[in-house]
Structures are given as C-alpha cells and as structure tokens.
Amino acid sequence: MDNIFSVWKMVEDSKKGAANMPAALNVAMLLSCGSFEGFFGWVQGQTRESYLETYRNDFAWYYARGLKENGIAPIIYIPALHERGKYPTDLGISVRFLPISNWYRPLETVWVKRLSRRTRWSLYAEERINTIAFMSALQDALAEDQVDLLYLQEYWSGRFDHIAARIDLPIVGADHGGVSDRVVKLFKPAAFRQTALCYAQTNDECRIVEQYGGRAMLAPNGCDVSEFFPDLSVERKKTVLTVTRLTNRQKRTSDLIRAMAELPQEWTLDIVGTGPDKSMLEDIVAELGLSSRVKFHGFLGRKEVRQFFRSCGVYAMPSANEAVALAVLEAMACGAPVVLSRIRAFEQLVDDGVNGRLVEVGDVKGLASGIIDAWTHRERLGFEATKTVRIHYDKRILYERLAGSLREVAGRKPGWTEQE
16 A cells, blocks of 8 residues: 555645646546447437536546646547547537547447447457547547546556557546456556556555556545535435436346335335436336336436435435445435445445445345435434535545646656656
C-alpha cells in the first residue's frame, strides 16, 4: 500500500502548487462501451439528440462537470457505429463520437450479441477487436483535440490493454464498476507499466491493481451534496425505490421484485431506469401478481429522481457488482435508508446496521427482511447515511483531488517509473 500513500502525498503537494500551474488541461474520457448505438441506444434508449441535450445521469457527466469546475477541459469520447463528429453541450463539455470501421458492423450482430460473453477469452477478444475498429479514429481525435491526457474507463478490459500499448500520451485507468475476477489478466502487467495511474473505488481494488504492477489511488465517486440533501417536509411512505439500468445479470432487479412478494401488501416498488431486460422483469411482476404494486417509471431527469430519493421509504440496490454507485450516494445524501448487496464497494460505503443494511447477493428473503429493518430504523439510518456522504463523498473535495492528480501525471510519458 506504500504506493497509495505516496500518490495521496503527490496529490496534496500538487494542490499546493495548483495556483502556479496552467489552468487548461485537455483530458479525453473514453467510455467503455462497444458502441454508442449498442449501449446508449439499445440498453438506455437514447438517441444522439437526447444524449447530448438531456442525458446527464452517469459517471461521465458527473466527472466531466467536476473536472471542469477545477480547471480541466474534459472531452467525452464514445465509439459509434453510425454517429460522427464532435458536438458541444449546454454544460460546456464536448462529446466526440469515434467512428467504428465498417468491417466491424457484422461482428456487432453475429459475435457481440451471441458469442462474446460465453468465455472470458471470447469477451477479451471482442473487446480488443472492437478497439482495433476505432483505433485510427481515436488517434486522429487525440491529435485534433490536442489532448494532454487520456482517461480510460475500466482498466480490466481488453480495450485498456490494447490502447495502453499504442497511445503515446499519458494514460490513466479508472474503476467504474468493472470486476477483476473472471477476466483475462495475462497482459495487465505490461499495460499497467504504460499507465501513469489507476483510480480505484475501494482500498481492496487498490491492492489488486498493485499486485499486477499498477500504481493505484483511491478515488471513489462523489455526490453533489448541494443538490442532494434531505427534505424534512416530505413524509416517507412504505415504498422501495431503485434507480438502475435494467440489465439484470449485474443489477439483479429481479431479486428486488421477488422480495416484494415477501413484503406486506402495503409495500410498493418504484423502478426508475430502462434497459434491455425490462420486458423480462415485467413478466416476473405479472407472474408474481405484483402489477398493482410495482411501477416502471423509465428514464427520469435529475430533479425528478431527487424527489424519489427524498420520499421513498427505503432505497435498495441488490447488484452483483458495482462501483460506489452514484444513485446510492444520492439516495443516502437525501436521507433515504438504504439496503444494498454485500459487495466490496458497498461494504466500504455502508457499516451494516449503522448507516444502512447489507444483505448477501441473491438472498431474496434477506433482502425483504433488510427492507423491513431499514424502514423500522429509517430515521437513524437515514441521518447516518447523509452524514457519511457529506463527510466522505462530497464531490467538491473528491473532484478537486482528482483534478490535482491528473495535472500531476499529465506531464509524465508512458512507461514512467518511480525512480524517474
């Protein structure tokens, strides 16, 4: 863990000299999706217009805004099958679509949707082939935008390995919910040697990165506590809320629906979000006879979601894997008692029985019991949850530190060593 502490010292030293540093630093944030059309279109139901004009509810927009407030000029990069070009947004943050070569399109249908998830090696191969298909566009974009540093989402991917070996710019990798198990790690030591720094959401994740030769810094997600805070005039009711992408393999929203069948009739469930598994989840609701108690609200804006956080009886997220989820932080900041799965990121966030409840992944009865307990102790748990976010996850502090570390590593060439 010595590297973690040295990095934190580096950040504090960089903050002291920030006033003497150039304000402008161009950072490209490359999102880890196969294509805009596949993820934001098929999974999230977004068009180019809606993404650019209204879609603000994921890590990229939170981080980009936080960095911009600290003198960084972020550009969001997204591989795309059909979209092209660079677009401004109302936040002063540009989005560039990186065109994927035409030869890849048949693979998007035949391989990606049918074969790539069967083994870790087939997934790894698909990630690298996908990256090859937009690599030329990425290199051209970095030059045209005069990018100083490349920020890559998810360093456990094949994409990360491919880019780290081929981009002659300082590179940082980031943990935004990817998992280190069941992935190909054969090329990680070489990729990490070319990486200036890896940002991890938990202390355990920092240690795993270091085991493979990487340099790690603890950098969890942050919450805007000036926007998300309790409204004591709103009475909480016996409603469970989850704000999630409807991809059930990861999010396990079906567990939450099944938990409703274990709860008394007066309990209802609000599901905010959309995704490819919506129809399957609706079938489970109908099968269990819960149609009058479970409501799918689709995609909502930040203000509408905030009202749900402030009024729900319990916020629940039973995911199999997550980062320190932004929706959970916002719910806690709004004073909602939370029930979360016992996974690494949530174990760092929640002390079971103190500021929320933790239950085992896949334990439907335990989830239902946790919801009842959280409701019973909602005032105490909600108060402690708000305090936790305000003290440890205030975005103003976390993004200032992140911006300071980006400035520090931006001047380092790929393959730097501690001795340099």
